[in-house]
Amino acid sequence: MLIRFLWVGLMAGLLAGVPTAAIQHFTTTPLIIQAELYEQAEHSDHAALDGPTLLQGGAVIPAGYLLAHGPATEGAADEWAPDEGLERTFYTSIATIITAIGYAFMLLAAMFLAKSEITPRTGLLWGLAGFAAAGLAPSLGLSPELPGAASAGLLSRQIWWITTVVTTACGLWMLLRISTPLAIGIGVVLMVVPHFIGAPHPELLTSEVPSELAAHFASSSLVLHAIIWALAGTFVGFMWQRGETPAEQ
Amino acid sequence: MISASTSRVSVQSNARTIALTMFILGAGLVFLTGFAPSTTLHNAAHDSRHTLSFPCH
Numbered sequence: 001m002l003i004r005f006l007w008v009g010l011m012a013g014l015l016a017g018v019p020t021a022a023i024q025h026f027t028t029t030p031l032i033i034q035a036e037l038y039e040q041a042e043h044s045d046h047a048a049l050d051g052p053t054l055l056q057g058g059a060v061i062p063a064g065y066l067l068a069h070g071p072a073t074e075g076a077a078d079e080w081a082p083d084e085g086l087e088r089t090f091y092t093s094i095a096t097i098i099t100a101i102g103y104a105f106m107l108l109a110a111m112f113l114a115k116s117e118i119t120p121r122t123g124l125l126w127g128l129a130g131f132a133a134a135g136l137a138p139s140l141g142l143s144p145e146l147p148g149a150a151s152a153g154l155l156s157r158q159i160w161w162i163t164t165v166v167t168t169a170c171g172l173w174m175l176l177r178i179s180t181p182l183a184i185g186i187g188v189v190l191m192v193v194p195h196f197i198g199a200p201h202p203e204l205l206t207s208e209v210p211s212e213l214a215a216h217f218a219s220s221s222l223v224l225h226a227i228i229w230a231l232a233g234t235f236v237g238f239m240w241q242r243g244e245t246p247a248e249q
Numbered sequence: 250m251i252s253a254s255t256s257r258v259s260v261q262s263n264a265r266t267i268a269l270t271m272f273i274l275g276a277g278l279v280f281l282t283g284f285a286p287s288t289t290l291h292n293a294a295h296d297s298r299h300t301l302s303f304p305c306h
Contacts, residue, residue, distance in 0.1 A: 001263070001264055001267055002267050005267055005268070005271050006271075009271060009275070024296070024297070024300050028296070028299070028300040029296050029300070032295075032296050032299050032300075079288040079289060079292060080289050080292060081292035081293075081295075082292065082293060088296070091293040091294070092294070092295070092296040092297055094293075095282045095293060095294035095296075095297035095298075096282075096297045096300070096301070098278050098281065098282050099278070099279055099282045099283065099297060099301060101275070101278055102274075102275040102276065102277070102278030102279035102282070103275065103279065104275070105271045105272065105274055105275025105278065106271075106272050106275035106276060106279070107275075108268075108271060109268040109269065109271040109272035109275065110272065112264070112268040113265065113268050113269070113272075135302065138302065139302060142302070142304060143302075144299065144300075144302035145299065145302075145304075145305065146299065147299065147305075147306065151304075151306065154304060154305075154306060157304035158284055158303075158304045161303070161304050162284075217299075221299070221300050221301070221302055222302075224300050224301070225300075225301055225302060228301065
């Protein structure tokens with residue numbers, strides 16, 4: 001049983017993560033790199049100049065500084081960061097695939113605990129619910145941000161993000177799985193409360209990044225988020241049904 | 250009969266424990282890529298954190 005769970009989750013995560021990482025490489029990552037140029041210009045007096053790096057598009061930026069930026073990581077320019085090009089793509093892809101495996105594990109576990117049928121079709125629906133909870137709901141308060149965008153303290157945003165995702169997921173569960181009038185009422189309240197309290201925002205909404213770039217990134221990011229959840233759910237159902245397991249226990 | 254029923258309950262309970270463990274393991278993986286405060290992990294997962302709209306920086 002344990003082996004089957006691990007196998008299905010790992011394979012579903014891989015099958016969802018690899019195409020998402022590929023799409024990410026051609027859509028959101030170039031926007032992030034572009035935004036970092038604006039951020040770079042703003043912070044150039046703090047830069048750790050280990051030698052210039054040529055980015056795609058021909059822009060020259062100082063090496064060793066690109067990923068160590070913003071107040072949360074200021075002074076951390078000497079920390080390890082992947083080199084531009086293949087190494088950065090590699091680590092970004094690995095991070096996306098690991099996240100997809102995490103989503104697949106959680107989806108499979110939730111479907112199993114809910115005694116749901118586990119098929120590609122139900123998996124897709126659970127995946128879309130996951131996207132609603134972890135993608136759409138927090139984006140109502142904290143839109144997907146590019147580097148250099150103005151934002152409130154990291155910890156407060158992380159706490160709000162996690163709270164919103166958990167309460168939305170619980171709310172959806174009560175609405176869609178329990179579905180009594182009382183459960184529906186509680187579910188709606190759970191989903192609304194984080195937005196009623198409000199996400200943490202900075203006092204001044206200043207940004208070094210052009211708004212067109214930020215808007216493009218926000219919409220692309222949400223689509224990527226929808227893709228990773230939908231694929232993770234679908235492949236969880238697909239792999240579970242295939243029963244591809246080295247040794248069921 | 251009682252023994253078979255007890256065994257079935259035990260198997261179901263075992264499967265639930267495994268599912269719960271998987272859920273926690275999945276959440277742990279997402280925490281590592283999306284939230285872990287380590288600068289090295291942040292730098293490695295930086296672009297994915299932004300793309301998947303985890304709060305970053």
